[in-house]
Amino acid sequence: MAALRMFGMRQRGGGSAPAGEERYRTEDRAMRSHRRVGAACALAAIGTVAVISVQSSASATVAIRQRVFGHQYVDAATGAVDADKVILSWFGVTNFAAAIGGHVVLLDAWIPRGEYSGYVPITHDDLIALQPSHIFLGHGHFDHAADSAPLALGSGATILGTPEHCTQARRQAMPATLSCEGVVPAGSPPGTVEDVDALDGVTITAVKHVHSAAEPPDSEDPGAPHRPSTPLPDFGAVVEHLPAPQDTAHLITHLGDAEGDTILWQFTVGDFTLLWNDSAGPLEERAPHVLDVLRALPETDVQVGAIMGFNQITNGMRDPRMYVEAISPKIYVPSHHDNWAPGVSTRGERYRPIIEEELALIPAAERPVLRFISDPQDYVRPEVLTFDVDSSYWAS
Numbered sequence: 001m002a003a004l005r006m007f008g009m010r011q012r013g014g015g016s017a018p019a020g021e022e023r024y025r026t027e028d029r030a031m032r033s034h035r036r037v038g039a040a041c042a043l044a045a046i047g048t049v050a051v052i053s054v055q056s057s058a059s060a061t062v063a064i065r066q067r068v069f070g071h072q073y074v075d076a077a078t079g080a081v082d083a084d085k086v087i088l089s090w091f092g093v094t095n096f097a098a099a100i101g102g103h104v105v106l107l108d109a110w111i112p113r114g115e116y117s118g119y120v121p122i123t124h125d126d127l128i129a130l131q132p133s134h135i136f137l138g139h140g141h142f143d144h145a146a147d148s149a150p151l152a153l154g155s156g157a158t159i160l161g162t163p164e165h166c167t168q169a170r171r172q173a174m175p176a177t178l179s180c181e182g183v184v185p186a187g188s189p190p191g192t193v194e195d196v197d198a199l200d201g202v203t204i205t206a207v208k209h210v211h212s213a214a215e216p217p218d219s220e221d222p223g224a225p226h227r228p229s230t231p232l233p234d235f236g237a238v239v240e241h242l243p244a245p246q247d248t249a250h251l252i253t254h255l256g257d258a259e260g261d262t263i264l265w266q267f268t269v270g271d272f273t274l275l276w277n278d279s280a281g282p283l284e285e286r287a288p289h290v291l292d293v294l295r296a297l298p299e300t301d302v303q304v305g306a307i308m309g310f311n312q313i314t315n316g317m318r319d320p321r322m323y324v325e326a327i328s329p330k331i332y333v334p335s336h337h338d339n340w341a342p343g344v345s346t347r348g349e350r351y352r353p354i355i356e357e358e359l360a361l362i363p364a365a366e367r368p369v370l371r372f373i374s375d376p377q378d379y380v381r382p383e384v385l386t387f388d389v390d391s392s393y394w395a396s
Ligand SMILES: [Zn+2]
Pocket: 139, 141, 211, 259, 279
């Protein structure tokens, strides 16, 4: 798209008049009028093509929204999604297409690919056709944000993240310009909290926290000593879904993308509150006051949180558990545990006993219900994460 735009500019900008220009001046009036009629026909034809294209893109939007959010919740004529639902459709790592009170957004923006292709059943074109209004970023690493710039350009969505995320996305979009808003001050410390006015009818809070990081074993933790949580890698996905060269090239291009700090997002619609954290850092050592900030947030009903992280080798699932203890959700949905980078990652199912064992350290009365999603069968499967905001369950 950017290349086409540049080509157009070069054409308009310059050089000598084409030879045809001189010939045009010598044409008689009849010939000119004939040309005008021809031009009018051509314009009409272009108009027809444009209408057809708008119609087909509108029907593409309805079709992908029905697949991503469930047929019964998407208006077949307008593509509007049921405003009384919060629906999450997982597409790998902590990336979700989400309908929140009728607003269609993305939480993080990367379709896992590069070591394989087609393991996650959704495409770049699908996510553009989905027509999200916003892309919420947790942090800027490639597995969370490598598609954010092209998806924002293709769909017109506004990226929301830190100013550092915006700087990286803008650089990746060049020479095109995209819409990105930093919702916290640049360089602000963990524990910074901001209310974000982006979606009508949805209360949104952004909290700066800490990306996962390795720490020495915490011998005082009730879960100590933690067994190293390093499930065996699974290369089956690579064998079954061989990588396309362009996907590998895309991955290599983005391997060095910067974190740009990390934000946790909370969304409230009616009686229902969703919290999404795309990393879980060692708050105990690096920013213990953030645990107080999390405890002070409005009550969360469903927390979708990353469980894979750099501290799992020495401290297991301690950090994800501490987030859960501070946030105290009714339902907990682990993520970032799927096979997004075979060799580093494995299938999510192998994390199930590890996170179950960790959550068992929380007293039963305070322990959330575990809703475990598994790859690849729960990718783009909205029925596993559809929540009715009016349900009395959230008020209990
Ligand atoms: Zn990261």
